[in-house]
Amino acid sequence: MAKAIKPADLRAKTPDELQTQLLDLKREQFNLRFQRATGQNEGAGRTREVRRAIARIKTVQHAKKVAGATAPSARS
Template sequence: MKTKQRLSDLVAMSPDQLQDELLKLKKEQFNLRFQRATGQLENTSRVRVVRREIARVRTLQQRKLTEARQV
């Protein structure tokens, strides 16, 4: 259920907001990778969740770009 709610929130965002969200997620992904490398990562499942959220944001960006070109 959380994924659908999160997706609807992302769909409602503007392209600039999606870019900001992508930057935030990339920073979090970097921090998680750093924590994993130093052995400090506690929630290992978060790595997978963040990676999938990045993919969602990029997909939405691509869709919005395609829609803008068609109009």
């Protein structure tokens, strides 16, 4: 199994890197769902890991978006 993604590692990435990683994980999630539907899924825990990794990335993206939106008004 792959190593879990740590939030600290995600915070260090740029928004473009996060988006790329998110797209890769969504593709993997689709493939895992497809494998499960056809009875070929052997790593049932990987689906859970991918789903949680997607949530972590979305959380970090949202936090960066909010921080970027509030930062300029705080300086004024």
